[in-house]
Amino acid sequence: MRPVRSNIVLIGMPGSGKSTVGVILAKQSSRGFIDTDVAIQTTIGCSLQDVVDRDGYMALRGIEEQTLLGIDPRDHVIATGGSAVYSEAAMTHLRSGGMVVFLDVDVATITARIRDFETRGLAKSADQTLDDLYRERVPLYRKYADVVIDCGDLTQEEVSARILDALGALSPAADGD
Numbered sequence: 001m002r003p004v005r006s007n008i009v010l011i012g013m014p015g016s017g018k019s020t021v022g023v024i025l026a027k028q029s030s031r032g033f034i035d036t037d038v039a040i041q042t043t044i045g046c047s048l049q050d051v052v053d054r055d056g057y058m059a060l061r062g063i064e065e066q067t068l069l070g071i072d073p074r075d076h077v078i079a080t081g082g083s084a085v086y087s088e089a090a091m092t093h094l095r096s097g098g099m100v101v102f103l104d105v106d107v108a109t110i111t112a113r114i115r116d117f118e119t120r121g122l123a124k125s126a127d128q129t130l131d132d133l134y135r136e137r138v139p140l141y142r143k144y145a146d147v148v149i150d151c152g153d154l155t156q157e158e159v160s161a162r163i164l165d166a167l168g169a170l171s172p173a174a175d176g177d
Helices: 018-029 036-044 048-055 057-069 088-095 107-113 130-144 156-170
Strands: 007-011 032-035 076-079 098-104 147-150
Touching: 007 018, 007 088, 018 032, 018 076, 018 156, 032 036, 036 048, 036 057, 036 076, 048 057, 057 088, 088 098, 098 130, 098 156, 107 130, 147 156
Parallel strands: 007 076, 007 098, 032 076, 098 147
Antiparallel strands: none
């Protein structure tokens, strides 16, 4: 029986592994894959950092919201930008008929993974540090998450397997109805 929850939305900080895990998960679950940062860049024809530099981080958040609202999430794994959770409308749209998974990675790991924090195209104010951003966003990730995966020392394949286990646990059992 095909699970009722047909889409899987990955949220988390930049560097949490959303894009990498998303590709693996899409292959393992026979779903399409959408990286919303790539979708935004394709739509606007420039990098996320160009938008931040030219129009500011709030403009990027607005573009992100419109892009997310335009996505048909059915039967896809969707790797969102880290700031997707600032839009309640976008998160409501993405989670309809699906499961939202927060890839929880500690700030030390993120710091080690992100080498281009200042030029990565993050929707943040110029004076925000990675620690500031982490403290601001983690409560939002937890608010929208149906499932939290503590990625800790897990490989991307192990994270994907845990997500698939969670998806199975959230799907209704075949009871003959």
